[in-house]
Amino acid sequence: MSPLDRSHDPALASWVASAQGHADFPIQNLPLGVFSPPAGAPRGGVAIGESVLDLAAAVQAGLFEGEAQRGAEAAAGPGLNPLMALGPGPRLALRMRLVELLEQGSPARPRVEPLLRRRQDCTLHLPAHIGDYTDFYAGIHHATNVGRLFRPDAPLLPNYKHVPIGYHGRASSVRPSGEPIRRPNGQRKLPGEPAPSFGPARNLDYELELGIWIGPGNALGEPIPIGEAASHVFGLCLLNDWSARDLQAWEYQPLGPFLAKSFATTVSPWIVTAEALAPFRVAQAPRPQGDPAPLSYLLDAADQSAGAVDIALEAWLAPRGGTPQRLSASNATDLYWTLAQLIAHHASGGCNLNPGDLLGSGTISGVTHESCGSLLELTRGGAQPIALRGGDGRRFLEDGDEVIFRGVCRREGFAPIGFGECRAAVLPAPSA
Ligand code: CA
Secondary structure: OOOOOHHHOOOOOEOOHHHOOOOOOOOOOOOEEEEEOOOOOOEEEEEEOOEEEEHHHHHHOOOOOHHHHHHHHHHOOOOOHHHHHHOHHHHHHHHHHHHHHHEOOOOOHHHHHHHEEEHHHOEEOOOOOOOOEEEEOOEHHHHHHHHHHHOOOOOOOOOOOOOOOEEEOOOOOEEEOOOOEEOOEEEEOOOOOOOOEEEEOOOEEOOEEEEEEEOOOOOOOOOOOHHHHHHHEEEEEEEEOOEEHHHHHHHOOOOOOOHHHHOOEEEOOOEEEOOOOHHHEEOOOOOOOOOOOOOHHHOOHHHHHHOEEOOEEEEEEEHHHOOOEEEEEEEHHHEOOOHHHHHHHHHOOOOOOOOOOEEEOOOOOOOOHHHOOOHHHHOOOOOOOEEOOOOOEEOOOOOOOEEEEEEEEOOOOOOOEEOOOEEEEEEOOOOO
């Protein structure tokens, strides 16, 4: 668990004017990503207010030394994988040096200011090459809500509270925020239809999730002990696990999701690092009475006392690109398993995790109906359309709809930090 240091001081201020009180990217955040400046190649950068600091240019300008330089050089290329591989040390040194460069009164300001780009002029890319993507199902309220649609009397399957459920997803179709997604064609058979058919998905949905970017990872055959798992979290982003519910309902038995999920996944482009999140770590909520204790390979006292993260999450819908309307609000503390438990479980059989691998948390819903992180839950399987301003309604997503996720960490005595947006619009399906 990262300790608190002066980079978390709420009194810390930056000479970058737009960073003062910025909703997402004050100097206490310093998230990492990959961007292209106008007419430039992709390279690593740091978001500060409405600007991006060009790390490749900052390395060239000789602004780093020692461990910070090692970190900055590893982050300067078209993917953050080399920095992810280095683990927490160089990442922390880079963060502390970035604070020195960007804080008010920094003597380096004249050398740093020319290396800032306006964020709106830059193209944001995926922050890393994703070798593998796994999606978990750790949002217990989501799992309960979805299970109830199919099994009203026993919504959670018997394994849920013992084993973190997940499936191996598709890395090739993960896209950064802002890139539209295409409604998939697929095979579906709705209840009452005599035979399956192929065509545009009718029940297109989103899932509000956290993305976990893996740091060093493990060698094949060498599990990650639960006590060390947190050190393999490079950082977090917002993740939309787009889901075609009609395809999913028809194809999912017996092996789980397949084409209903693999057509697109959207991530926010800025990775909020484990160090930036340190003030917002909280105890994992005690399990309700009667729930089983985790098996020992998933149980660690330090993880239980500070392994959850307090992140307020919101899902918004811009109907056909119109004015966005908030659909739900939940919190990452609603996850049944900690990030470390997901990582330790993933590696427990010997499967190797690599720098830049991406894990989805599973849909994060709260206990209330207003906190449901998918339309499947909000509309109770499509049976009860949600009302939109202006009299329109939605069972599931229509072409032209845009889904926007936001996430913010707040704690008394600390500067709030945010994730920026995870946003994408739905394009019509290709002609089948
Ligand atoms: Ca999911």
